[in-house]
Amino acid sequence: MLNVVKIGGGVIDDEALLAQLLKDFSAIRGFKILVHGGGKLATRLCGALQIPVQMVEGRRVTDAETLKVASMVYAGWINKSIVAKLHALGCPSLGLSGADGNAIPAAKRSPVPVDYGFVGDVNPEQICTSFIQSVLEQGLAPVFSAITHDTRGSLLNSNADSVASSLAIAMSEQMPTRLIFCFEKSGVLRDPNDDTSAIPEITRELYEEYKAEGAISDGMIPKIDSAFKAIACGVKEVAIKHAKALNAGGGTTIR
Amino acid sequence: MLNVVKIGGGVIDDEALLAQLLKDFSAIRGFKILVHGGGKLATRLCGALQIPVQMVEGRRVTDAETLKVASMVYAGWINKSIVAKLHALGCPSLGLSGADGNAIPAAKRSPVPVDYGFVGDVNPEQICTSFIQSVLEQGLAPVFSAITHDTRGSLLNSNADSVASSLAIAMSEQMPTRLIFCFEKSGVLRDPNDDTSAIPEITRELYEEYKAEGAISDGMIPKIDSAFKAIACGVKEVAIKHAKALNAGGGTTIR
Numbered sequence: 001m002l003n004v005v006k007i008g009g010g011v012i013d014d015e016a017l018l019a020q021l022l023k024d025f026s027a028i029r030g031f032k033i034l035v036h037g038g039g040k041l042a043t044r045l046c047g048a049l050q051i052p053v054q055m056v057e058g059r060r061v062t063d064a065e066t067l068k069v070a071s072m073v074y075a076g077w078i079n080k081s082i083v084a085k086l087h088a089l090g091c092p093s094l095g096l097s098g099a100d101g102n103a104i105p106a107a108k109r110s111p112v113p114v115d116y117g118f119v120g121d122v123n124p125e126q127i128c129t130s131f132i133q134s135v136l137e138q139g140l141a142p143v144f145s146a147i148t149h150d151t152r153g154s155l156l157n158s159n160a161d162s163v164a165s166s167l168a169i170a171m172s173e174q175m176p177t178r179l180i181f182c183f184e185k186s187g188v189l190r191d192p193n194d195d196t197s198a199i200p201e202i203t204r205e206l207y208e209e210y211k212a213e214g215a216i217s218d219g220m221i222p223k224i225d226s227a228f229k230a231i232a233c234g235v236k237e238v239a240i241k242h243a244k245a246l247n248a249g250g251g252t253t254i255r
Numbered sequence: 256m257l258n259v260v261k262i263g264g265g266v267i268d269d270e271a272l273l274a275q276l277l278k279d280f281s282a283i284r285g286f287k288i289l290v291h292g293g294g295k296l297a298t299r300l301c302g303a304l305q306i307p308v309q310m311v312e313g314r315r316v317t318d319a320e321t322l323k324v325a326s327m328v329y330a331g332w333i334n335k336s337i338v339a340k341l342h343a344l345g346c347p348s349l350g351l352s353g354a355d356g357n358a359i360p361a362a363k364r365s366p367v368p369v370d371y372g373f374v375g376d377v378n379p380e381q382i383c384t385s386f387i388q389s390v391l392e393q394g395l396a397p398v399f400s401a402i403t404h405d406t407r408g409s410l411l412n413s414n415a416d417s418v419a420s421s422l423a424i425a426m427s428e429q430m431p432t433r434l435i436f437c438f439e440k441s442g443v444l445r446d447p448n449d450d451t452s453a454i455p456e457i458t459r460e461l462y463e464e465y466k467a468e469g470a471i472s473d474g475m476i477p478k479i480d481s482a483f484k485a486i487a488c489g490v491k492e493v494a495i496k497h498a499k500a501l502n503a504g505g506g507t508t509i510r
Contacts, residue, residue, distance in 0.1 A: 049303050068332050076331020077323050080410055084354040088408035094355045099339040101349050140356055153343035155335055
């Protein structure tokens with residue numbers, strides 16, 4: 001079984017939570033891949049460099065300067081810090097962007113109807129699974145940032161949930177694959193203010209109901225959409241859970 | 256023959272020169288490794304973030320904030336930009352820091368007599384040549400930034416010339432290896448203001464003479480020291496030449 005573990009920006013920003021997550025990730029036996037989001041450092045850096053941050057529908061608009069900051073923060077500091085920490089925990093790892101080994105080519109998103117700039121959409125069929133498999137077989141855990149490339153020389157900023165989901169879908173053709181989204185809440189919550197209200201299991205029918213009720217918040221919708229797409233495309237199981245409980249029970253399972 | 260090509264910060268900062276160099280690097284047949292320096296972006300970023308830049312004997316003192324900036328710029332933006340450009344040129348490549356695959360562990364430098372902070376010295380014997388060889392055998396050109404790690408969880412900032420030299424020494428046990436330092440001058444110059452005054456060949460005797468005369472400038476001394484060490488440790492040939500002439504003749508050869 002391959003475990004693809006995605007950690008959100010809130011985990012990156014919480015030093016103790018990240019340390020716990022990395023310890024638990026190190027303890028997973030067998031093949032594993034870590035995909036990480038960005039956290040607040042990129043926003044802070046854009047502020048310090050006086051680059052305006054534009055968000056549309058929860059996604060950052062990535063102009064040339066923002067792409068540079070995203071590449072620096074995600075593929076540089078965060079990615080390499082995680083790799084160094086995993087090695088110290090006895091978990092040999094290899095930090096990757098989608099450009100490395102052409103692991104994850106992406107398509108620059110059409111500027112119509114919204115121009116997101118240097119943003120890349122990932123197609124699981126384009127992922128270079130043979131390269132990723134060879135990394136796994138060398139006993140290394142790939143650690144992916146969500147920086148990808150267009151194969152024509154430009155880096156692109158991709159959505160980390162989509163990268164994780166696409167990797168899980170692509171790798172599920174090679175081996176049974178589980179996808180786990182870890183963040184700073186205990187799952188998909190019925191009540192966003194009550195961390196004990198995690199919904200244990202979401203089916204597509206329940207999802208539509210919760211969305212209609214407004215119980216599932218905007219930020220969670222792309223994650224759950226990714227999860228359903230992953231299941232439909234061969235991933236065995238998708239879990240959404242607290243980063244402090246990676247190897248424990250609980251959280252929300254999507255079927 | 257393995258070619259280890261090191262490009263300096265002046266090449267990184269000159270878009271046209273970098274493009275030419277990457278095109279020439281792509282054209283090299285057989286095994287090849289690129290090692291890149293940093294350029295002025297890290298200094299500019301430290302300025303924008305109001306992190307004071309301290310230099311001692313041509314080396315940056317790396318406090319925690321400077322390490323973060325160096326990791327972002329070197330292992331993030333510059334490294335991944337180069338990898339994306341090489342793929343576009345038909346040269347499959349893999350961007351690496353020394354932490355990735357534990358390729359280049361380093362020893363944090365003693366704080367006595369000068370505390371350089373998070374600076375790591377590289378020992379060729381510690382380099383993980385089996386990992387690097389497997390990358391080469393997959394048809395990928397490793398692209399190294401000079402960010403390393405202490406294997407205990409901390410990243411370190413290393414000297415890119417030393418990283419290149421150490422890689423060449425370590426790999427020369429596996430295969431015949433040539434080390435090429437590319438920068439924005441035509442070689443080691445007898446007269447720093449005359450780019451036609453490149454010294455074709457430097458022996459150790461000539462080196463001592465030039466140093467005594469003051470003909471060889473401070474910035475060049477660690478590069479030439481690295482070159483002599485590399486030759487003494489099994490590297491076949493070391494060249495110092497202009498980045499626009501990677502695959503052409505000229506420049507300075509160290510024997």
